Amino acid sequence: MHRLEEQQTVPMVKAKSFLIAEIQAETWWTDITPVMIDHIRRQLRDLIKFIDQKAQKLVYTNFIDKLGTVEIVNVPVQQTGFSPYQYRQKIEAYIRENEDHIAVAKLKRNLPLTDGGLASLEAMLFESEVIESREKFQEVYSKDLSLKRFIRELVGLDRNAAKQAFAQYLENTSFSANQIRFVETIIDYLTQQGIMDAGLLYEPPFTDLHHEGLDGVFDDDHAEEIINIIESFNKTIGVNFGAASRSRQESDQFSSQLLC
Structure with missing residues (x-):
């Protein structure tokens, strides 16, 4: 998915950037269902062709299976943990998808943002399930981060x-x-x-x-x-x-x- 995510210059990929970032997070796969898997398959199947095939290394295997006695074992569940990188990708995709939000649009168009506008921006961010909470956001970025600067640098200037x-x-x-x-x-x-x-x-x-x-x-x-x-x-x-x-x-x- 990383190689597909890098193809942001392709409009079809950019349109699905939030979904691509979301499914790379471990939390998305919690309580996954066949219906959800099929939905992802249908959403992404037309994008696979945009993955750079030259960057993909070929792996050749030559294994000979040796059958032994069947035993029942307990397989430990490996937790990959929280990924700040995936969190940032998800947040940034979410903000880009909400460029029409009045506060984000004002920052992009170089219009002054009032205290009320800043409060609206904070609500859009910190009340979103994607961002989870202000505390989580500040943990990954910084408590001293200027939201106005962060948004402007992310979406650019009109x-x-x-x-x-x-x-x-x-x-x-x-x-x-x-x-x-x-x-x-x-x-x-x-x-x-x-x-x-x-x-x-x-x-x-x-x-x-x-x-x-x-x-x-x-x-x-x-x-x-x-x-x-x-x-x-x-x-x-x-x-x-x-x-x-x-x-x-x-x-x-x-x-x-x-x-x-």
């Missing part, structure tokens, strides 16, 4: 919200193709990761467009504005990196000293 914020750079014909590509790369990152440390604008893949990163592509005013836009997405969920602005200030101070 592409339209990002494009709207950077509209002047995408629609203004005065910007070069390289500048537009730089902004599009920022949008791609935010869409996937949900938040961004603006300091990454001075690292690959941004330095692939110019070795100086942001400062090599835009003048000071536009560079500062781009950083402010990025930080506005972070601020909505209470995240503050701040490193890029400090780096630019230090760079400006150093340049001023050289000019003096």
